[in-house]
Amino acid sequence: MSGTEERELVTQWRDLMTCYNKVACDLDRELQDQHGLGLSEFEALDRLIESGQxxxxxxxxxxxxxxxxxxFSRTVARLERAGLVGRSMCMDDRRAMFVTATENGRARHSEARDTHRKVLAHHLS
Amino acid sequence: MSGTEERELVTQWRDLMTCYNKVACDLDRELQDQHGLGLSEFEALDRLIESGQxxxxxxxxxxxxxxxxxxFSRTVARLERAGLVGRSMCMDDRRAMFVTATENGRARHSEARDTHRKVLAHHLS
DNA sequence: GTGCATCAGATGCACAAGCATTAAATGTCA
DNA sequence: TGACATTTAATGCTTGTGCATCTGATGCAC
Incomplete structure (x- = not known):
């Protein structure tokens, strides 16, 4: 690996770090301040609801x-404590837990979604 | 913003998160296991030494x-505690602190550098 | 000079993250 | 059936992070 290639690699990585951290930090702050949701909480809720299941x-x-x-386990625990998702036993496999969005969860997600998209649009291309 | 644009934005962001976290996690683990350096510690040391100053x-x-x-302040404190950098007063502005890499710091950086580049090369294009 | 805003860096605090471990259920193979 | 490995999810623990705040030093206007 040449010195130039190394430099490019490092530059690419640093740009990635800077970009990620800017967006993540901003996103987390906005979601937290406006909707009381952390980044991973929103992400989990978003994926759950958008799964269609x-x-x-x-x-x-x-x-x-x-x-x-x-x-992840703790993230879902926080969502449950906040009343945004519910957990139930899975009878087919009693090790597993089902996660379901509650009404409150859907409402909160619906509100937060705009903030989320807005921040992304602001930062990403 | 159309639904398609939204989807693309979200996909782009999720890819960014996934990529960043994979690399950061792997990098941190390798640097920690092989050289006793956290990711931000290495990053700070790397930038200090490569500054040429x-x-x-x-x-x-x-x-x-x-x-x-x-x-950042704590990161440098950890580096100092590990004997990899030194701090000294700045006489021009007595609020400021100078940071210098020690011999140990340069040596450790030199060892860790290969690991760092290797992990980056493995993950990034 | 005095007062006040600003800046550099450190620190108290709360919290989310990863690692290692645990508990219980399931799968596998003899 | 019985012994052992695997899987699913939760938890104890340590640590790094951001936010807010604090301490001093500097700059500036008067």
Whole structure:
């Protein structure tokens, strides 16, 4: 790997970090201030509702998310504590838990969605 | 904003999150395991050494970094505790602190650099 | 000079993250 | 059936982060 290639790689990575952190930070602040939702909370809620499914297993919802298993588990716990999702047993596999959006959850998501899209539009191309 | 545009925006953002978190997590783990350096620690050390300057003010070094002021302050404190950088008063402006890489700091950076570049090359185009 | 805004950096605090571990249910194979 | 590995999700623990605040030093206007 040449020195020039290295430099480009590092520059690319730094740009990525800067961009990600700017957006994530701004997004988190806006969602928190205006809707009382953290970034990962919104993300989980968003994916749950947009899946079109009434209920999803934890594992299915976690799929494709950027969080570790433990962080995800706690995120859903926070959403549940806030009354935005409900959890129920899965009878087919009693290890698994179903997650469902509550009415409050859908309402909150609907409100927060605009903020989310607006911040993204502002930062990304 | 049309629905299609929205979808693209969200997809773009999710890809960015996924990519960033994969790289950051992997990078942090490798740097930590192999060299006892956290991601931000390496980043600060890297920028300090690559600046070509013998010493930099905290503020100058923080410039362009993705961290908040407090997080950056603590990062340098950790580096100092590890003996990788030194801090000294700036006589021109006694509010400011100079940061300098120590011999140990340069050595550690030199070792870690390869790991860093390798992980980046593996993940980024 | 005095007063006041501003700036550099450190710190108290609350919280979300990852790692390792745990508990219980399920799968597998003899 | 019984023993053992695997999977699903939760939890104890430590640590890094951002926000707000604090302490000093500097700049500026009067």
């Amino acid at each position: 009434d209920k999803l297993r934890m594992h299915e919802l976690a799929e494709g998310m950027y969080l570790s298993q433990s962080a | 013998d010493k930099l003010r905290m503020h100058e070094l923080a410039e362009g970094m993705y961290l908040s002021q407090s997080a």
